């Protein structure tokens with residue numbers, strides 16, 4: 001279990017990252033949607049709901065987890081989405097992009113180049 005502590009160096013930060021990752025399945029598919037203030041203002045809530053609906057529709061709820069995160073930086077390019085474990089970054093995502101993204105990552109893990117950076 002992680003404890004609250006002060007980060008005073010990059011090494012401290014990296015050590016905490018490693019601790020967080022211990023025990024995780026490195027191949028777990030996670031859709032990380034920024035729900036920081038900037039992305040919320042640009043429609044992140046609708047994006048999260050669209051992901052949930054699409055996973056339900058495609059019967060992928062057990063295979064892909066959706067996580068909401070704090071600000072990932074570059075808010076003006078939101079809503080931002082990162083697909084793990086491949087760390088595929090998407091910017092300016094709209095609900096209408098979600099079916100295509102899900103169809104590509106599904107289990108085959110392809111990428112939607114049109115909105116990828």
Ligand code: FES
Pocket residue numbers: 034035036037038039040070071072073074075076078079080
């Ligand atoms: S609020 Fe989403 S990137 Fe900053």
